[in-house]
């Protein structure tokens with residue numbers, strides 16, 4: 068299912084976002100706290116590149132950061148501008164511009180069949196039920212998945228489910244596709260296939276992954292640590308620094324363990 072915060076259809080709302088805004092996201096001292104816990108702190112950055120990756124250790128704030136991009140999270144300090152509008156104003160419109168794919172397709176897919184799953188986003192954009200179903204079938208055929216249209220989602224493999232979830236957001240033609248560890252539970256061949264599909268897309272991409280090889284060919288890599296931006300730059304440089312840091316921490320762990 069395409070993430071959708073309210074049932075009202077977007078066609079009824081005047082637009083505040085500019086889908087062509089560049090950068091599409093501007094963070095100005097953005098913070099996110101829950102209770103006394105500071106999940107993200109003092110993030111100042113602009114996102115404009117076609118392919119941006121995000122890395123960091125468990126709990127560093129990657130998922131929280133990307134959830135700010137589609138309104139699943141709201142900053143508790145600082146200013147966030149999305150597609151040219153303050154995030155609070157852009158929030159209800161974001162599902163049109165930002166497709167979000169979760170790690171676990173079972174958290175995303177909710178309709179009985181593949182065709183219904185794909186058609187849902189089109190109905191939310193204002194298309195009629197029959198038109199949505201017919202466009203969904205055509206879209207599946209366009210991506211070589213016509214055989215899946217009538218299948219129950221529960222009977223798909225993990226890789227097929229993930230592909231359906233990606234197609235369910237792509238059918239809405241978002242400007243930005245955010246993928247939060249989409250390949251985490253897939254085998255090597257399916258990972259390569261889905262990665263190729265993702266890289267062939269015209270959409271701007273933000274990808275969160277623990278697998279550093281996923282960022283080959285990316286324009287930029289962000290490294291988060293304890294909710295702060297530790298490094299931001301070319302993927303090769305950021306990956307090398309991150310790996311060096313991980314190795315040095317392992318050394319420290321060994322020294323502690325030997326005490």
Ligand SMILES: Nc1ncnc2c1ncn2[C@@H]1O[C@H](COP(=O)(O)OP(=O)(O)OP(=O)(O)O)[C@@H](O)[C@H]1O
Pocket residue numbers: 101104106123124125126127128129130131132
């Ligand atoms: N709803 C919440 N309430 C309180 N703390 C939260 C909440 N959501 C996340 N956190 C905390 O925020 C921090 C960052 O979590 P987040 O899921 O963004 O990290 P992550 O880098 O994506 O981690 P991982 O690599 O394990 O998926 C963690 O310490 C987490 O416990």
